[in-house]
Amino acid sequence: xxxxxxxxxxxxxxxxxxxxxxxxxxxxxxxxxxxxxxxxxxxxxxxxxxxxxxxxxxxxxxxxxxxxxxxxxxxxxxxxxxxxxxxxxxxxxxxxxxxxxxxxxxxxxxxxxxxxxxxxxxxxxxxxxxxxxxxxxxxxxxxxxxxxxxxxxxxxxxxxxxxxxxxxxxxxxxxxxxxxxxxxxxxxxxxxxxxxxxxxxxxxxxxxxxxxxxxxxxx
Numbered sequence: 001x002x003x004x005x006x007x008x009x010x011x012x013x014x015x016x017x018x019x020x021x022x023x024x025x026x027x028x029x030x031x032x033x034x035x036x037x038x039x040x041x042x043x044x045x046x047x048x049x050x051x052x053x054x055x056x057x058x059x060x061x062x063x064x065x066x067x068x069x070x071x072x073x074x075x076x077x078x079x080x081x082x083x084x085x086x087x088x089x090x091x092x093x094x095x096x097x098x099x100x101x102x103x104x105x106x107x108x109x110x111x112x113x114x115x116x117x118x119x120x121x122x123x124x125x126x127x128x129x130x131x132x133x134x135x136x137x138x139x140x141x142x143x144x145x146x147x148x149x150x151x152x153x154x155x156x157x158x159x160x161x162x163x164x165x166x167x168x169x170x171x172x173x174x175x176x177x178x179x180x181x182x183x184x185x186x187x188x189x190x191x192x193x194x195x196x197x198x199x200x201x202x203x204x205x206x207x208x209x210x211x212x213x214x215x216x217x218x219x
Contacts, residue, residue, distance in 0.1 A: 041171045043145035046134040049152060049167070052174040053132040057081055058202050062194035068187055077193070082130035083119065084207040098209045099128065103217060105209030116209070116217040123165035123181045126154050142166075149177065 058080050065073040073093060078086040083101030096107040099119050106115045119125050126132070126139075134140050138157035141164065144150070148170065155164040166180035178192045209215065 041145075041148055043143070044150040044169055044171055044174060046140060046143065046152070048174060049150070049169060050132050050134045052169070052176070053081075053127055056176075056198065058200050059196040059198045060200055060202065061196040063087070064192045064194075066190040066192070068189055077191075078202055078206050079196075080202050080204075080207060081128055083128050085124070085128060086206050096210070098207055099124065100207050100209050100212070103209060103212065103215075105212055105215055107210055114211055114215045116212065116215045118217070120156075121159075121162050121184075123155065123163045123183070126156065126165055127167065127176075127179070 056079070060076065060078045063075060063077045065075075067073060073089055075087055075089040078088075083099065085097075085099045087095075087097040089095040089097075092110075094109050096105075098105050098107075102119055104117045104119050104122055104124070106113075106117075108114075119128070134152060134154060136157055138155075138160075140152055140154050142151070142153035150169045150171070152167045152169075153164050154167065156162050161184055163181060163183040166182070167176060168178045168180075169175060170177055176193060176196075178190060180188065180190045182188055
């Protein structure tokens with residue numbers, strides 16, 4: 001599944017790894033956040049990371065996205081696990097990406113285009129599952145630490161062709177700082193999270209995809 005700017009926003013809303021120049025840009029906020037940690041924080045275990053994700057029921061905050069073409073987008077994210085997330089992009093894009101637990105809907109007001117994709121076919125599904133278990137066989141393909149952050153690359157073990165997601169965490173306490181989704185078509189986008197406000201009340205209406213009943217779903 002390929003996400004294009006014209007199609008709206010999984011290229012601008014799901015998230016993928018950029019080239020080295022982009023990585024230097026996007027890593028600045030993560031390194032800044034990590035400066036408050038001990039110089040050699042221990043690598044977080046898969047159990048600790050799974051427990052953190054499972055404890056993350058609702059959250060909201062700002063995000064910065066480095067797109068595959070090197071452009072930068074900003075906006076607000078609303079998260080309601082399991083299965084639901086909403087990306088509201090700031091102008092001039094003003095795009096909207098909503099996962100309702102089953103489908104990821106993309107609404108691009110500039111092109112008046114609406115597109116949908118099954119959530120289970122996107123790497124984002126991994127962190128939106130009801131029970132995240134990164135200890136499953138063949139789910140984690142990389143687990144490394146640079147002394148300040150821990151990075152995990154995860155995939156659907158039954159469908160690795162759907163792509164993978166790189167999750168970057170800091171410790172003390174455990175926090176998700178960014179994710180990088182590598183899609184099935186080689187697309188890469190990175191989402192850098194601001195400070196998330198957790199355990200907030202989010203109405204279910206935030207996760208209704210506008211016009212879903214008439215939306216074209218790419219199965």
